[in-house]
Amino acid sequence: SMDSLKTMARTNAKVEDYRKNLLPYYKYSSLRFDYLQQTIEFLNQHGKVYLVRMPIHPDIMAIENELMADFTSKMEELAPMTEGYFDMTASNNQYQYIDGNHLFKDSGKIVSRKIAEWIKSIR
Numbered sequence: 001s002m003d004s005l006k007t008m009a010r011t012n013a014k015v016e017d018y019r020k021n022l023l024p025y026y027k028y029s030s031l032r033f034d035y036l037q038q039t040i041e042f043l044n045q046h047g048k049v050y051l052v053r054m055p056i057h058p059d060i061m062a063i064e065n066e067l068m069a070d071f072t073s074k075m076e077e078l079a080p081m082t083e084g085y086f087d088m089t090a091s092n093n094q095y096q097y098i099d100g101n102h103l104f105k106d107s108g109k110i111v112s113r114k115i116a117e118w119i120k121s122i123r
Contacts, residue, residue, distance in 0.1 A: 002096070002104060011100040015059045028068050040081050051075055051085040052115055055092045055107075057100040086118050 043049045079085040095107035103111060
């Protein structure tokens with residue numbers, strides 16, 4: 001259901017869960033970053049690679065920023081290995097979320113179109 005009270009309840013529950021059960025135990029992993037770099041190198045052998053940071057609910061974004069405030073700079077380190085990096089989080093408030101980080105289907109269509117337009121614009 002996309003009833004506003006139900007989506008707010010799902011989002012609040014996810015935010016509470018992330019703050020209580022994930023944030024205290026997660027930290028930046030250089031190993032995972034290295035594997036992302038290796039994945040990009042591998043995929044570049046088979047086609048074009050684009051990095052996209054999907055929009056998320058602002059409350060989830062706040063948690064991500066607490067966890068890794070330099071996420072954007074890390075992605076910008078990898079961007080030269082790809083066709084580009086598109087950070088969509090500046091427009092987080094423009095979309096509807098099912099639970100805070102999953103887009104409602106109508107918002108998903110809009111985001112998909114924007115990504116496709118971005119790829120066309122940089123080719």
